[in-house]
Amino acid sequence: MAAIELRGAVKRFGPITAVDGLDLEVPEGICLGLLGPNGAGKSTTMRLLTGQAIADSGKLRVLGHELPGDSKAARAEMGVVPQLDNLDVDVTVEDNLAVYARLYRVPDVGAAVDKALDLARLRGRRRDAVDKLSGGMRRRLLLARGLVHEPKLILLDEPTVGLDPQIRTELWTLIDNLRTRGTTILMSTHYIEEAERLADEVAVMDKGKIIARATPAELIAAHAGTHTAEIYGPPERLTEVRAIAEGQGLPVRPAGPAIAIVGSERAADGAVPEDAVIRAASLEDVFVLLTGAEAE
C-alpha cells in the first residue's frame, strides 16, 4: 500500500485551478521531494492531504484512509511541519510539545515529550518560554512537535524556507535521520539543493500537475544529459552563442548573469566557446528547463 495516493485531484479557488488533475503516489518509506516554483500548488496539495482543503474532484487516500471522509483517522497517523512557525511563544518548550502529544492522543505524554526534547536537542531548555529560543532552536522544536506521536508519514511544507544556511543544514540532518528510520516523507521545496540532498525521488510540479518524476540522477540523465556549459559575457555575445547552440537543438537556459547550454557533451564543434565553464549537469538544469522558472 502506498502511503499517499492521489488520482486526478482537482482544487479550484474561484478562477484559479491550484491543483489540476494531480496524480501522485508516495510509496512507504521513501522521501519524495515535491519541487515546484511559486504558485505551483505545493501547499494546496499538502492542505488537501490534511483535510484543510477539500478537493473538487479526484480520489485521495492517505495511509489507507479515504479523504475527506476519513481524514481525521489519517491525521492521527501523520505529522505535519508547517512552513510558518506557529509555536505558542509565551509557553514553555515542554508545554508546547505536551499540548500536541495530547492532541495526537499519545498515551504517555511525559515520555513522548522527553523523546521529542531529545530529538530537538532541547532537553536543557524545556522550561524556557519559546520566545527565549534562538531561530534554529525554534525550528527544531517545530519539527519535533510534528513528530511527537512518532507518525508513519510526515508532511514538510518548505521546511527550511527563509532560514539561514546554518539552521538549514541542522534541519537537513534531522530530516535525514527520519528518513533513515523509515518514516515516509513528503517534502515540498523550491530549493534544489534540499531536494538533491534529501529526496529519494523528486516530483517536479508546475501549474497544479506533476510534469516529471524520478530519482535526481535519472531526471538529470533524462532531461539534461551529463554536462552543462556556462558562458559569461556581454548580452550580444550571449545572444550569439545561444543562437548557435539552439540551432544544434541544444536547450539553453538563463543562469543568473550567464547562460547555460545543457547537455553540452552533445554539442558539435563551435557551439561551446573555449572560455565556457563546463560542469556536471544538475537538478537545477532540469528544473529550469521543465518549469521555465529560475531556481533558487
Added chain:
Amino acid sequence: MSAQPGRRLRRLEPAAIGGVMSREVANFRTYWKGTTFSSILEPIVYLLAFGLGLSATLVDEVGGVPYVQFVGTGMVATAVIFSSALPAMFGTFVKHRFQNTYDAILAAPVDVEELVSAEMLWIGLRASVYGCVPLLVTIGFGLDPAWGMLLVPIFCLFTALGFAGFGIAMAAIVAKIDQFNYVTALFVTPLFLVSGAFFPIDELPQGFQILAQLNPLHQLVELVRGGAFGYEAVDLLRVAGLVAFAFVMWRIAINRMEARLID
C-alpha cells in the same frame, strides 16, 4: 505510540476537546495575574464610584434594594460579557490570522467542531468564574449571602458560552481586526447598557423593554438578582432562554469557522 489501527474517531471526542483546552490553560498560566487583578479591581472601582457616588446624591434604592447592591448584582452580567465576547473575538482572530495556531491544531486529529467547542468551553468556564467576582465584592459591600447565589455560576456559564460563540463567529466573519469596532458599538455596548445592570429597564419606553427581553444579558441580570433576593417562576424560562442562546451560538460559531478554516 501512534494511534492504534482501526480505532474509531468520532465527533466531539473528549481527548480532542481536552487537548485544545490544555493549550489555553498553558497560555493562561502566563497571563492570569493581570486578568484576575483587573477582574477584581474593576467591580470595586465601579461600586465605589457608581454606587456610593450616585446613592449619596441621586438614587438611594431601586425597588427596595440599596443601589450598591442593585449595581453590584448587575455587574455580574457586565463581567460575563467582557470576559467572554471580547476575548473570543480578539483571541480567535489573533490565533487564526496572526499566529496560525488553528492551522497547526487542525493538522492534528481535531475537527473544527471540536476546536470551536473547546474554545467556547474554556472561555465559558473562565468567564463564569470572573462573573462571580462582582457578586463576592458586593457581599463585601454589605449584600447578604443567599443560598440561591450558588446557581449564579451556572447562569454565567450558559451566558458566557453564548457570547463566546458569538465572538468566535464574529472573528470568522470580519475581514480585518478593526471591524470589531462595529461589532462592539452595534452589539456589545447596547446589550450591556440595556441589560438592567445599572438602571431598571421598566422605566424605559415599551419598545426597549421588548428588546431587553431578547437580551441574554438582561436575563442573566434578572437571574442573578433572583439568586440574591429570591427567584420567581419566570426564572425557569430565563434559564431556558440562556441555554437556547448558548446552543444557537455554538452551532453558528462552528458553521462560520468551518467556512473560514476549511478551503
